[in-house]
Amino acid sequence: MTPPQRQRRNPQGQAPPPPPAKTGNQKQPERLFVVAGPDGGERDGDLDLVTLIVARADPPPSATPEQSALLRLSTTPLSVAELSAYLNLPFSMTTVLLTDMLTAGLVTARAPIVRQSVADRSLLEAVMHGLQRL
Secondary structure, three states: OOOOOOOOOOOOOOOOOOOOOOOOOOOOOOOHHHHHOOOOOOOOOOOOOOOEEEEOOOOOOOOOHHHHHHHHHOOOOEEHHHHHHHHOOOHHHHHHHHHHHHHHOOEEEEOOOOOOOOOOHHHHHHHHHHHHHO
16 A cells, blocks of 8 residues: 655745735734833742732833733732733733832732631631521
8 A cells, every 4th residue: 555645735836825914903912021121130029820919009101001901900909820811921921020010119919818727616606606696
């Protein structure tokens, strides 16, 4: 049995087809170094995926579009992972932006609220007694 012969995509003598024309609604992605801005030196951020970010101020006129979007999204506490997903940016790029915004005082970062695995017994008893009195 003979294997099938491969056919060339562009036969000899024919030019390859031109690339598809770009329409006005297709958006070229920004390079990540353009989004991050100039290297401001050492960035020391202790941000992880579950760190909660809250905006402290409205976007200043000098803010980049990404910074403005971060400030608008973080009016209520959101994790860095959520902000990264909403902006469609990699986690590392989001942490660079947030670290710059933390040093500028535009946002605050706080650790997530960890709930206890077992509720306090005295609280449960107080709730139970309150319900029995009703």
